[in-house]
Amino acid sequence: MAEIGSSLFKGETKEYFSIALRNIRTRSLRSWLTILGIVIGVFLIISLLSLSEGLKSTITKQLKSLGGEMIFVMPGDMSNPLSMFMGGSKFERQDIEAIGNAEGVDKVLSMSYQSGVARYGEESKTIFLAGIPMKIGIEVLEKFQGWSLEKGRWPNTGKREVIIGQQVANEIFKEKVGVNTEITIKGRRFEIVGILNSLGSKSDDSYIYMDMSLYEWLTGEKKGTAQQVIVKIQDGSNLDQVAENIKESLQETRKRRAGTDTVDFSVITSEKMGDIAGNILGVIQIVIVAFASIAIIVGGIGITNTMFTSVRERTKEIGIMKAIGAKNSAILTIFLMEAGIIGSIGGVGGTLLGVFFAKLIEIYGQVHPLFYFAASISPGLIIFGLVFPFFVGCIAGLLPAKQAASMKPVEALRRFE
Amino acid sequence: MPDSIIKLEDVWKIYLLDKVELTALKGVSLEINPGDFVTVMGPSGSGKSTLLNMIGALDFPTKGKLFLNGKDVSLLSENELALLRGKTIGFIFQEFNLLPNLNALQNVMLPMIFQGVPEKERVEKAKRLLVSVGLEGRIMHQPAELSGGERQRVAIARSFANDPEMVIADEPTGNLDSKTGKMIMEILEKFHSEKKKTIVVVTHDPNIAGYSEKIVNIKDGEVVVNHHQASEILWQK
Numbered sequence: 001m002a003e004i005g006s007s008l009f010k011g012e013t014k015e016y017f018s019i020a021l022r023n024i025r026t027r028s029l030r031s032w033l034t035i036l037g038i039v040i041g042v043f044l045i046i047s048l049l050s051l052s053e054g055l056k057s058t059i060t061k062q063l064k065s066l067g068g069e070m071i072f073v074m075p076g077d078m079s080n081p082l083s084m085f086m087g088g089s090k091f092e093r094q095d096i097e098a099i100g101n102a103e104g105v106d107k108v109l110s111m112s113y114q115s116g117v118a119r120y121g122e123e124s125k126t127i128f129l130a131g132i133p134m135k136i137g138i139e140v141l142e143k144f145q146g147w148s149l150e151k152g153r154w155p156n157t158g159k160r161e162v163i164i165g166q167q168v169a170n171e172i173f174k175e176k177v178g179v180n181t182e183i184t185i186k187g188r189r190f191e192i193v194g195i196l197n198s199l200g201s202k203s204d205d206s207y208i209y210m211d212m213s214l215y216e217w218l219t220g221e222k223k224g225t226a227q228q229v230i231v232k233i234q235d236g237s238n239l240d241q242v243a244e245n246i247k248e249s250l251q252e253t254r255k256r257r258a259g260t261d262t263v264d265f266s267v268i269t270s271e272k273m274g275d276i277a278g279n280i281l282g283v284i285q286i287v288i289v290a291f292a293s294i295a296i297i298v299g300g301i302g303i304t305n306t307m308f309t310s311v312r313e314r315t316k317e318i319g320i321m322k323a324i325g326a327k328n329s330a331i332l333t334i335f336l337m338e339a340g341i342i343g344s345i346g347g348v349g350g351t352l353l354g355v356f357f358a359k360l361i362e363i364y365g366q367v368h369p370l371f372y373f374a375a376s377i378s379p380g381l382i383i384f385g386l387v388f389p390f391f392v393g394c395i396a397g398l399l400p401a402k403q404a405a406s407m408k409p410v411e412a413l414r415r416f417e
Numbered sequence: 418m419p420d421s422i423i424k425l426e427d428v429w430k431i432y433l434l435d436k437v438e439l440t441a442l443k444g445v446s447l448e449i450n451p452g453d454f455v456t457v458m459g460p461s462g463s464g465k466s467t468l469l470n471m472i473g474a475l476d477f478p479t480k481g482k483l484f485l486n487g488k489d490v491s492l493l494s495e496n497e498l499a500l501l502r503g504k505t506i507g508f509i510f511q512e513f514n515l516l517p518n519l520n521a522l523q524n525v526m527l528p529m530i531f532q533g534v535p536e537k538e539r540v541e542k543a544k545r546l547l548v549s550v551g552l553e554g555r556i557m558h559q560p561a562e563l564s565g566g567e568r569q570r571v572a573i574a575r576s577f578a579n580d581p582e583m584v585i586a587d588e589p590t591g592n593l594d595s596k597t598g599k600m601i602m603e604i605l606e607k608f609h610s611e612k613k614k615t616i617v618v619v620t621h622d623p624n625i626a627g628y629s630e631k632i633v634n635i636k637d638g639e640v641v642v643n644h645h646q647a648s649e650i651l652w653q654k
Binding site for chain 2: 012015016019022023026316317320321322323324325326327328330409410413
């Protein structure tokens with residue numbers, strides 16, 4: 001390797017480079033196919049990593065917007081995800097009271113939701129409805145969850161007034177929904193008094209929010225029950241300790257009521273939620289990198305293959321170059337450069353394609369609601385995409401280049417004669 | 418009497434082909450002095466190309482000693498051999514052996530690139546050499562765009578690129594018609610008389626041999642006659 005190094009810094013490097021480039025061009029189809037192999041690998045790494053990084057930062061941002069001092073209590077055991085998504089279980093009035101009585105709890109905000117058909121103008125759509133106790137809710141949501149109104153005002157309790165999310169206002173109905181208009185939900189008429197600013201996730205923005213009492217009246221759900229409880233802790237109390245208190249208090253009530261020990265609820269702090277999301281995404285990223293690495297290795301083997309073929313085809317040329325005074329290191333340099341150039345072109349192509357694809361997904365994600373999402377294309381990732389394939393090429397080309405360099409001139413010249 | 422530039426002492430070359438030994442050279446001893454124009458003649462299979470490959474430091478004796486410019490070739494490292502091939506020896510092949518991807522100028526510059534000659538200098542020199550072989554109008558042409566005679570002239574220009582002590586040519590006119598061959602030999606002779614370099618040509622064409630001062634006749638791997646006057650062998654024929 002020292003020999004390559006010494007010849008790299010001499011003036012002839014430029015010439016070797018142009019010879020290598022010319023060699024690649026003379027067998028362009030094979031070169032392009034080999035380059036394609038690298039492009040695919042780099043494309044996968046760049047696009048998937050930037051998308052998963054983007055997802056990570058989106059989720060982190062959302063969790064941050066929840067505020068650090070919140071605790072979420074949900075029915076269903078977290079260790080059994082199915083029971084959570086089925087969402088059958090609910091908190092009874094006693095459960096919510098037990099949560100409120102736990103030490104360190106400041107405010108308890110219960111939430112219920114279900115879907116229902118809403119008609120605006122001539123159009124009917126199935127939409128999520130959510131009930132929140134507006135009186136205490138607004139304060140907590142404004143202060144700690146970052147809710148704010150884009151237009152209109154908060155609904156008054158005791159009146160048929162609702163507020164809607166951004167998606168409901170702009171995307172779900174063909175016609176834009178304005179404030180002080182009427183919407184028919186489950187056959188009953190309501191007035192839209194406010195439109196919320198985006199809450200940071202497309203699903204949260206697709207709700208119609210109303211006061212809990214109104215929600216119970218409309219849906220016929222049992223009074224005082226809830227599907228999710230958000231707890232704001234008292235200033236100065238320890239988040240984890242309060243979470244523990246809630247767990248104990250809730251367990252006690254349930255034991256008294258149902259006589260079972262089974263834990264079928266989950267108490268999660270906002271911090272823990274971030275940890276869980278971070279862990280899951282971390283695993284996903286490892287898997288992505290592993291698979292994309294396999295693609296790059298396959299691409300590298302493609303380079304090795306092409307270079308071996310190239311060395312075989314150009315055996316005579318190698319003989320000629322040696323006969324007119326080429327050192328082994330010169331031959332080695334030329335062939336390594338060739339492999340490196342193939343790798344680099346693949347890297348540039350893959351990076352461009354990867355960035356393009358990630359941006360495309362980002363744009364698509366904005367138009368079609370799932371969640372707000374930005375691909376995170378860091379300079380480090382770009383540099384990686386441009387530099388790493390060059391080294392893959394060099395490593396892949398090392399064996400063929402060594403074979404070329406060590407050829408005996410007279411034997412190389414005799415080929416095809 | 419100057420020291421010989423090429424000296425072979427009892428040189429043997431034995432190839433092993435599928436466990437069968439093939440003796441190409443059987444104890445050849447030969448001395449060529451600086452500035453000589455020597456022709457090596459002999460029928461095909463006589464071992465003359467093997468001999469030439471050794472003089473060009475492309476191949477090595479199985480037995481015996483080979484001295485080029487006073488140096489024992491068997492003692493040289495790979496890099497020293499490359500230097501020897503690049504600076505001391507110029508090689509002309511029967512089938513021209515230009516690099517097909519490079520144009521005439523680049524082909525002539527290639528030996529200079531390997532010796533690290535600065536760009537400006539090597540461009541000027543390569544152009545000068547191409548002009549001197551009458552290819553001023555073909556400098557930027559690819560080998561595929563050149564005729565056989567033109568290609569061989571590029572090869573001659575290339576062989577003189579690093580001002581070698583000796584130029585060796587393996588059947589330089591073998592792939593050319595007699596008229597073109599004559600022109601090639603005239604160029605070689607001109608270079609020989611102008612630059613006073615040693616020239617060794619392998620051929621089986623007596624007309625080519627006529628340009629040289631000395632003729633080495635080789636048959637079945639052995640030097641048969643070492644004529645010092647070309648006229649002798651021509652007369653014998």
